[in-house]
Amino acid sequence: MANDEIPESWRTALEPVLATPEARKLGGWLRAEEGAGKVIHPPRGQRLTALALTPLDQVRVVILGQDPYHGPGQAHGLAFSVQDGVKVPPSLVNMYKELESDLGIQPPDHGNLTRWAEQGVLLLNNTLTVEAAQAGSHAGRGWDAITDAAVAAVAERGEPTVFILWGSHAAKKAGRVASLGRSDRHLILKAPHPSPLSSYRGFFGSKPYSQANAFLESHGRGTIDWRLD
DSSP states (O other), X not given: OOGGGSOHHHHXXXXXXXXXXXXHHXXXXXXXXXXXXXXXXXXXXXXXXXXXXXXXXXXXXXXXXXXXXXXXXTOSSSTTOOOTTSOOOHHHHHHHHHHHHXXXXXXXXXXXXXXXXXXXXXXXXXXXXXXXXXXXXXXXSSHHHHHHHHHHHXXXXXXXXXXXXXXXXXXXXXXXHHHTTOTTTSEEEEEOOSSTTTGGGTTTTOOHHHHHHHHHHHTTOOOOOOOOO
């Protein structure tokens, strides 16, 4: 991955990890996979959308996903989000159900979460690419160090931030915040993943949206308008 693909606000935080042999190996491997004719989601130019839409100094909430959607036309670089015109995935349906229960906001008829990202909600997947129709296929290829560095950059800032961690993969990232000795200034919300397989184990009723806004408001950082219509 070329450094010039990194949005300006994130460069200082991410350039050291991008200079490592592991990151260069990841870039070479991705080029080789594409050269072999494999379809990678999201396409080039959209893999860092989360960082592009949410500058580091504007992050107020972090929502961590696992890896991009692997269906055609779904992934566009924001965790849990799909492009306009694409059917809303089951996990996002459940996120909308909790949003309605928590804040009384009616679910929109689309799954594009760009409006959240533009308000300072960093929608970051742990792994930023996936092979078409092969869920989790790019896990362990080197993305973890890069997304760890992004989370660390947010955690190290002085601004109180909300980390919303759904599922075991995202929860592991909380250790990154705690290891920096910054967990006392941030709010870390953990719950089961919104997937239909786990949402009834405590995701429903966890009220992440109202808790995030209450924390932000109490620290003078405003609130997120979670409406998407």
